[in-house]
Amino acid sequence: MATPDTPAPGRFLRTGLVNLLAQSAEVPLTLLLAPAGAGKSTLLNQWQEHSGPAYVVRMNLYPPDDDPVRFLRRFAEKTRAAVPAFDTSWFMPFDVAELPPASIADALFDALQQVTAPLFIVFDDFQHIHSPETLSVIDALLAQPPDDVHLIIASRTPPGLNLSRLRLDDRLLEIGMDALRIQPEEVQRLSHCLGGEPLADDVLARLMTITEGWIAGVKIALVASQRSGMQTLQGFDASQPEIMEYFGHAVLSGLPEVARTLFMQSALLDTFNATLCDDVLQTDRAARLIEELASRELFLMPVSGQPGWYRYHTLLRDVLQARLAIEQPDCVAPIHRRATHFFVRAQNFPQATWHAYRCGDQALFIDCLENAFDYWLREGYASHILGWAEALPDELILRHDRLAAPLISTLTLSRRFFRARYYLDALKATPRSSASDDDDPARVRDFLELHLQLFQHDTDFMAGADLSLLMENAGQRDIRAFSLAMVAYHHLQHGRLESALAFAWQAREVLLRLGHHYTAGYAGLIIALANQQLGHIGEAVAFIVEHFHTTARDSPVWSLWATGMVVVLYDQNRLDEARQVCEDLLPMVSSASATEMISTVYLTLSRLQHLEGRQQASGRMLEKLLGILQLGNYERFVSMTVLEMVRQALTGGQWQRLDAVAERFALADWAHDNLAGPLPPYSQSWERTGLAAVYWLVAGGRSQDAIALLQRLLAVVKKAGIRTRASIIDANLLVLTAKHLPPPEQARGVEALITRYGLMNINRSVFDEAPGLSPLMNRLWADGTLALPEGYTQLFPAVFTATPAQPPLDADxxxxxxxxxxxxxxxxxxxxxxxxxxxxxxxxxxxxxxxxxxxxxxxxxxxxxxxxxxxxxx
Missing domain, CATH: 1.10.10.10 (Winged helix-like DNA-binding domain superfamily/Winged helix DNA-binding domain)
Incomplete structure (x- = not known):
């Protein structure tokens, strides 16, 4: 799209550069390489506003983005928000640590290929990216770029990418400092936009010589000239760093003393508003100062999404901080200290810990960090705890139980079991630095041991474990509250649903009272799952829907309720809505997420893809899930995945794949060992593996063995009272036993199934996991043998197609x-x-x-x- 020749009033539009950058549509990669202040970000803004590309995904990068997991997760989130066609199920950025860069690039390539319109991916401030993993992914992607996908990288320093092949093939557009240098006519236009007078030829020539066309330096000089007159430009005779120093001096000296002081001091704050400045800088003039600075365009930038909050241009902030350290060194630590207390009161612990770390007060920093760890654990912000754990020495963490205990719990919940074991063993061997009357270190460590054992060993959790220990009070670690949730989870694992409900309700009440919102949400999810498995579908659905819609989207607790909502939507055959929630969850699913969440998202997306006939994609999703589950002893989650693999192979007629999965997970041996003998107590892994073995037996023509195994499964599941699983097993029995019966008897069998479990409990999951049930019910309904309410058949239009029945075979x-x-x-x-x-x-x-x-x-x-x-x- 052509750009206008004349900028809007007050705007400085660099039309030629915008047109040059528009050529990025012709190449896979465009590189904007120039020092800070050269106008890279401004050019990107103008290009995006005026060139009109269909889709632009723009990431402004910061030092924390050098972590490949964070980088790729942010990229997936931004792309998903900007491009509806981008399928996040093809690209899982959180498992970067387990996959080689080439595999990640392949997944990213596949996801980007789904976008049919031209897509521009813009990385600004790429100089912060040094991670070999991230660079390798981008290199691999550029080696074979997707069709109509164009990368634009803006950086102060050359990126660590392999660009030689792109250069040789003329597939790289490079825009460097020479192209970005401001031209004399543009300087005149810039001066006009800033409200200044036209520059004399000699002044303009001198300014161009001194600044070498560096637009930030030119703007600094022009702003300074408006403060002190045109003669100021005659004094510019320093190199670029000195120009920045002069800028700081010129701006500061042009302000009243109070404003000058506040200007420098506020540079210690990453972002600020009037309330923060008044509190931390001990003034009542912050609002007027911010208004004045904004009116002077002194590189004061509004913070996106936070009305009333601002930040300084990075270069200006650095200059101001350096000046403050020279002129007022004694005020730096007190400002950081007051900022720490301000952000603690606001429960903004990322900012609080940042300032506490910089104030030089070790005691304040430790106290702040302990409060932060406690808050983050309560609210579910596991990534913050893990991030600080990477930055702190182990010795410091281990000297403070209020740091070590939340860290070990977080490592356990995020399936980093080996690291959790390392810290727990080291904690047991480390003398404590202090003790309080209500703090029992031995009890805390015993609890952490049980916590680790439960999640690492899943259903094999410490045979004979002393669960009574979990029921005793133990001071400020809130062990009893956590223990109630742990015991509830343990009972749910073993199918003791009434016990799980009782403990989960009690745990939720105590946890909410203590402010442990994330674990309370986890207890709530246990309540919903237990009710669902007991067949209390209405109660479970109402509980999940209420909390899903009333929990803030940016809270980690939302992801728990969203996981339950996926199950609700899928069972109700609201497949598009289930997919949407899964795709919203997928970028959030990380190594710090509950395994239930990860498994639910992966299994549901895989099943949806299979329903769409995308067998390769659904199989890849299941293999990725198995890779994640290798981190721990997750037998029951593995069994769920195996069941889905076998089911998809059976219903898709993929016999070789079915045989391969059966051999890989020894289903023949399992069937042989479990077709006879005493019945075991219920476990999810036993039941799911059993149903997978049934599918394998059916595929092999061993219907009688399949029926016998189903009858054993049903006896165990019924004894445990798990009605949802009983309905699925019963439905499989009906499909196999009714095969040779006349239609009236088949209909009576279906009616009996509905009577036992309720019509609405014969849902999407039952149709999926009882292959043959849907065609059986559709055939009986279509020929009038089976009567079903219209609302029910409309809920499952893919099942009840009302296709006229075909005449039966002439012979049996x-x-x-x-x-x-x-x-x-x-x-x-x-x-x-x-x-x-x-x-x-x-x-x-x-x-x-x-x-x-x-x-x-x-x-x-x-x-x-x-x-x-x-x-x-x-």
């Missing part, structure tokens, strides 16, 4: 076919080709065709399609 296959013909007929029903049938049965293609001819003749059909349309899969 089991009665007229030989064993070999029946074997081939079963494989034919499941969609195998002639070649696949020959491979599975061990006979030649010619013999297979001869058998098929006999089968068609005996059953009164003439083509393969009749088998698929007129008989359900076996």
């Amino acid at each position: 296959p089991d009665a007229v076919l030989t064993p070999k013909e029946l074997e081939i007929f079963t494989l034919l029903q499941n969609g195998l080709s002639n070649a696949q049938i020959s491979e599975r049965t061990g006979v030649s293609i010619t013999t297979t065709k001869w058998h098929l001819k006999n089968i068609y003749s005996k059953l009164g059909i003439t083509r393969r399609t009749d088998v698929l349309l007129r008989t359900p899969p076996r």
